[in-house]
Amino acid sequence: MNNSTPLHFVTLLGSLRKGSFNAAVARALPSLAPDGVNITALGSVREFPHYDADEQAAGFPAPVLAMAEQIKAADGVIIVSPEYNYSVPGVLKNCLDWLSRLTPQPFAGKPIAIQTASQGVIGGARAQYHLRQSLVFLDAQVLNKPEVMIGQVAGKVNSETLELTDTTTRDFIAGQLQAFVAFVSHFSNNEK
Numbered sequence: 001m002n003n004s005t006p007l008h009f010v011t012l013l014g015s016l017r018k019g020s021f022n023a024a025v026a027r028a029l030p031s032l033a034p035d036g037v038n039i040t041a042l043g044s045v046r047e048f049p050h051y052d053a054d055e056q057a058a059g060f061p062a063p064v065l066a067m068a069e070q071i072k073a074a075d076g077v078i079i080v081s082p083e084y085n086y087s088v089p090g091v092l093k094n095c096l097d098w099l100s101r102l103t104p105q106p107f108a109g110k111p112i113a114i115q116t117a118s119q120g121v122i123g124g125a126r127a128q129y130h131l132r133q134s135l136v137f138l139d140a141q142v143l144n145k146p147e148v149m150i151g152q153v154a155g156k157v158n159s160e161t162l163e164l165t166d167t168t169t170r171d172f173i174a175g176q177l178q179a180f181v182a183f184v185s186h187f188s189n190n191e192k
Contacts, residue, residue, distance in 0.1 A: 028173070
């Protein structure tokens, strides 16, 4: 991949809440991306029914198939998620469970960056740990560093506009996106 080839990343949001801080982080990503990088949102995990092997046997739901195609077409995926009860939200795990049943596996070999935000001090570190375990099974290629774990996020998002306003956090995320571009480019070059 040469440096003039534009990259397309997609974001997978693990939150449903209308006023989600993690949604604010995900919405900020296109403006923080390096030149030559386009970032768009995947469909909502809200559209996925609870995973059920009987339902799978009857046919994969359209939202699952649509998201899988978007993931396959993307150069990389950025997962943005809160932490619930020391782990990932059930809706995100449900999404991964559905996508994991597809052949070919959309996450296999796909570069992934993870970002978490929480109102607690450690910013979703435990959710990232559990998410990384699931992504190992899916054979995803996860960027290890820099890790984006935004603690005490309520003070970093404008409560009225729901925009990520903290300059230090925005700069750190921009740095991770730059590192992700290098990771994706390195990974793509090694596949040739």
